[in-house]
Amino acid sequence: MLSGEMFDRKSAHRFRDILKAVLSVMRTAIALAVIMPGITAMAVAQDLDLLIKGGHVIDPKNNRNEVLDVGIADGKIAVVAPNVPASRAQKVVDASGLYVTPGLIDLHVHIFNGTDPEGGYSNGFSSVPPDPFSFRAGVTTVVDAGSAGWKNFNQFVAQTVKHSRTRVLAFLNIVGSGMSGIHEQNVEDMNPKMTALVARRYADLIVGIKTAHFNGGWEAVDKAVEAGRLAELPVMVDFGGSNPPLPLEALFFEHLRPGDIYTHAYAHFPGGSREAVVEDSGELRAFVPKAQERGIVFDVGHGGGSFRYSAAMPATKAGFWPNTISTDLHIGSMNAGMKDMANVMSKMLVLGMPLEDVIRASTWTPAQVIHRPELGNLDVGAEADVAVFNLREDDFGYVDSDGNMWPGSQKLEAELTLRAGRVVWDLNGIASPRWSESGNEQAGL
Numbered sequence: 407m408l409s410g411e412m413f414d415r416k417s418a419h420r421f422r423d424i425l426k427a428v429l430s431v432m433r434t435a436i437a438l439a440v441i442m443p444g445i446t447a448m449a450v451a452q453d454l455d456l457l458i459k460g461g462h463v464i465d466p467k468n469n470r471n472e473v474l475d476v477g478i479a480d481g482k483i484a485v486v487a488p489n490v491p492a493s494r495a496q497k498v499v500d501a502s503g504l505y506v507t508p509g510l511i512d513l514h515v516h517i518f519n520g521t522d523p524e525g526g527y528s529n530g531f532s533s534v535p536p537d538p539f540s541f542r543a544g545v546t547t548v549v550d551a552g553s554a555g556w557k558n559f560n561q562f563v564a565q566t567v568k569h570s571r572t573r574v575l576a577f578l579n580i581v582g583s584g585m586s587g588i589h590e591q592n593v594e595d596m597n598p599k600m601t602a603l604v605a606r607r608y609a610d611l612i613v614g615i616k617t618a619h620f621n622g623g624w625e626a627v628d629k630a631v632e633a634g635r636l637a638e639l640p641v642m643v644d645f646g647g648s649n650p651p652l653p654l655e656a657l658f659f660e661h662l663r664p665g666d667i668y669t670h671a672y673a674h675f676p677g678g679s680r681e682a683v684v685e686d687s688g689e690l691r692a693f694v695p696k697a698q699e700r701g702i703v704f705d706v707g708h709g710g711g712s713f714r715y716s717a718a719m720p721a722t723k724a725g726f727w728p729n730t731i732s733t734d735l736h737i738g739s740m741n742a743g744m745k746d747m748a749n750v751m752s753k754m755l756v757l758g759m760p761l762e763d764v765i766r767a768s769t770w771t772p773a774q775v776i777h778r779p780e781l782g783n784l785d786v787g788a789e790a791d792v793a794v795f796n797l798r799e800d801d802f803g804y805v806d807s808d809g810n811m812w813p814g815s816q817k818l819e820a821e822l823t824l825r826a827g828r829v830v831w832d833l834n835g836i837a838s839p840r841w842s843e844s845g846n847e848q849a850g851l
């Protein structure tokens with residue numbers, strides 16, 4: 407019994423100790439239950455820097471074409487999903503009624519002044535700096551189309567790349583001196599080995615080889631392709647002139663490789679020294695769709711003289727659409743019919759290209775063409791280059807490079823552009839705090 411009583415007393419003590427411990431744990435649990443939601447809310451509230459809410463996302467790489475929220479943290483895409491709670495973000499942008507797309511890639515621009523004021527059509531003072539023209543049109547990446555060659559690419563880096571917030575990439579001209587007038591005709595200055603060597607040295611910036619404006623035989627194209635083969639990069643061709651004109655069919659099927667780019671897709675030179683995708687009469691050449699099937703990339707490259715309705719109307723009516731949309735930005739094009747990337751995209755939209763295809767041709771396709779699959783999409787983890795567009799409905803007019811107008815009822819207008827998560831263009835202040843007499847938040851732009 408005694409031992410039994412002892413046992414019972416011991417048990418009672420132990421029971422009391424256990425009860426105390428249980429109560430203590432319960433008290434802690436209750437306290438935590440009260441505090442936890444606050445802690446969770448605080449943690450969640452800080453996980454997004456910016457939330458673009460309620461916009462219609464078009465992200466062709468990921469087959470997204472629906473209303474979704476896009477959350478950004480640390481300069482990267484953090485979430486793309488429906489109904490992301492506004493409480494998770496420090497700043498919320500209402501994008502309802504707007505289109506949200508990856509930041510645009512303009513595959514063909516001229517942004518290198520060089521040092522020769524008498525320099526040619528593009529390298530010289532016909533070029534423009536990228537930042538004043540890119541963000542306001544939704545563009546976050548530009549690709550200079552051969553303004554520099556291997557001899558002056560370091561100058562291009564010092565002059566343009568280092569001073570631009572726009573992501574700058576480049577096609578390296580097969581001409582060592584780049585696109586500087588008379589040098590473009592100098593076959594002696596076309597060195598595939600040196601071009602490929604410099605392309606590899608600047609692999610982070612150089613995404614292809616360019617040949618342009620060459621008047622003569624196949625030398626420029628073939629040397630550019632040779633450099634492209636050595637550097638394992640695509641070639642962009644601005645097909646030059648010849649008398650009689652070189653056959654375009656031979657360019658597409660005998661000289662270029664699948665993945666090479668034919669820019670100025672809707673240029674037209676009736677009776678001139680250069681064949682176009684349409685006959686002089688305007689009829690689409692039968693081999694052109696076959697060349698596109700073969701993998702030749704057709705790029706708009708609108709420019710000051712390379713987009714004519716006499717080619718674009720019949721070609722698009724025959725079902726021939728570009729793979730990529732680009733501007734050929736320089737001072738001769740931006741105040742004429744071309745204007746900017748959003749205007750060229752709107753022009754294609756008005757000609758009947760579906761909106762999703764217009765966005766694809768300005769984002770995911772050019773990213774693939776230049777072998778930069780990390781660009782042109784809204785993958786979670788991708789650098790947050792984002793464009794937000796208003797698709798306006800009104801009476802608009804679109805001018806081609808002949809100065810002819812075609813009316814349209816739609817126009818894409820860039821409302822908001824983000825580069826690596828930072829607001830770099832905000833047309834109507836949708837990402838900016840409203841001014842108030844009683845005090846203002848920091849805009850943080």
Ligand SMILES: [Zn+2]
Nearest residue numbers: 514516551734
């Ligand atoms: Zn050009």
